[in-house]
Amino acid sequence: MSFVTLTGQVRIGRQALFPPIRLEIPPGQWTALLGPSGVGKSTLLRLIAGLPVGGAFEGSVTGAPPVALMAQDPGLLPWLDLRQNAALGARLRGEAPDPARLSDILQQTGLAEHAHKRPAALSGGQRQRVALARTLMEDRALQSIFWAPLQGAARPFARSISA
Secondary structure: OOOOOEEEEEEEOOOOOOOOEEEEEEOOOOOOOOOOOOOHHHHHHEEEEEOOOEEEEEEEEEOOOOOEEEEEOOOOOOOOOHHHHHHHHHHHOOOOOOOHHHHHHHHHHOOOOHHOHHHHHOOOOHHHHHHHHHHHHHHEEEEEOOHHHHHOOOOHHHHHOOO
């Protein structure tokens, strides 16, 4: 797998969201985008994922493999239980999810005991962890995880996934 490289800038109208940049993301490593709200972190991740942004992108993205993306909103389907929401990607592709992998990820995210609950019965932090589990179930070469949603997660869990 090669570096993902993004060069350029995004403009919203005549205003640049951020100055021209070159971002290189090495394979097989954690990369963090840090900064205050509104500086373009989510926009950069959306560009890498090939998703639309709210402005005009003047630049290029190279080396981007298929991406699993955890958005700022957990996007859980209220009629599905936690396991079904975590395995949604496979269902949408018409595939059977790997039950052992699903169980392992639910255990790692501290959700195993809540596996049959629907989103309305979960706390905000638990909903965020279901979205994280769904992202991890995709097992992509590049997984984009927006850290802002993890603010509601328990501190020990947040430390364990960042270690």
